[in-house]
Amino acid sequence: MTSSSSSSSAFALDSFSYGKSLVRLLRVVRDPSNPKKQDVIEYTVQSLLTGPTLDTSYTEGDNTLVVPTDTQKNTIHYFAKTLDGPSVLCPEKFALELGNHFVKRYDHVTKCTIDVIAQKWSRIELDDGPHPHAFVRDGDEKRTVFVQTEKARVNGQDAVVCTQLKGGMKDLLVLKSSGSAFHSFWRDEFTTLKAVNDRIFSTSVECQYNFALPTGSLSEYLSSPTLPDFNAISSCVRKHTLRVFATHESASVQATLYLMCTEILGDAPTTDALVDVGYALPNKHYVPINLDWAKLDNLTETTAEVFHPQADPSGLIKAVVKRTGDGGAPKL
Ligand SMILES: O=c1[nH]c(=O)c2[nH]c(=O)[nH]c2[nH]1
Helix, strand or coil, X not given: CCHHHCCHHHCCCCCCCEXXXXXXXXXXXXXXXXXXXXXXXXXXXXXXXXXXXXXXXXHCCCCCCCCCHHHHHHHHHHHHHHCCHHHHCXXXXXXXXXXXXXXXXXCCCCEXXXXXXXXXXXXXXXXXXXXXXXXXXXXXXXXXXXEEEEEEEECCEEEEEEEEEEEEEEEEEEEECCCECECXXXXXXXXXXXXXXXXXXXXXXXXXXXXXXXXXXHHHHHCCCCCCCHHHHHHHHHHXXXXXXXXXXXXXXXXXXXXXXXXXXXXXXXXXXXXXXXXXXXXCCEEECCCHHHCCCCCCCCCCCXXXXXXXXXXXXXXXXXXXXXXXXXXX
16 A cells, blocks of 8 residues: 555554764863873763654654754764763763753753763873873773653753663773683583583673762752762773683673672762663683694694684673662563
8 A cells, every 4th residue: 555545544653862973072171280191981872852842753754843953963072072071071960950950941842861972082001101192992891871762841940850860881802711600501402512611701792881860950969069970980890890700700791780780889989879780791602622633632622722703693691780779570
């Protein structure tokens, strides 16, 4: 059936949002007392707006209320330029400022989501200390932020509130060549996997954590002295992730993942602002290469030295751990 012959009453617009993705920017922040001492951040930002009266932009081609995606991109650039150093250098604060703006500025925009991906630019360390304005991309790892903001009534007043606030990281590639086992698993007629006491464990860490949501308006939260130290929490998550990965005598990816989460949540007070921590860990397989043809033993746990990195398939182990007292059985 062509669209012209179908009845429009058979359809209802169910959900919609629109905005700009892949808005890339680099911001330089100069130290006022020494302009050659600088910080940089490089962000890839996405904004998505929605609101009930925007439905006619889809159903009737009515653009009257459409804040163009180009305007959203300009706004992201404007905030990157005008926010002070501490706000722009922290991706959570940057995302919250944008989410607050889009919902506050436009009466008909009732909800907004902001995604920020922060690239890694580390200061170059020289023999005589850190360089004031030279940086190195020392890894693919990125810091991630997801913010959702909405219109609401707070203490009888119109306000913008934050309904989701997530930090995280992704693309942190790690490998350990020992200290990882996998045995005693379920066996049936489909099983060919051999149990191992020692194997290579490699994963590209993706981690996401939910911050406790502000109870009042977002404007109040952003100017509050008790705002969490988002940068310190990010460093803390990274530190525990790497420490647990390196030191845990791993029974499985699952067991290491769970320990990472509990170690992070247990690191009070640094992480008291977190309500949960979750990971998605691909198990990137390395398979010993058969060198029997050369009469070289390379296939046992103790003799395997040359491995084939497998592009695919990989395992994928995911879980979220929250503090107890939140109630409820695990969501499967
Ligand atoms: O740590 C692991 N967990 C699994 O669930 C699994 N499954 C598998 O084949 N290898 C592994 N390794």
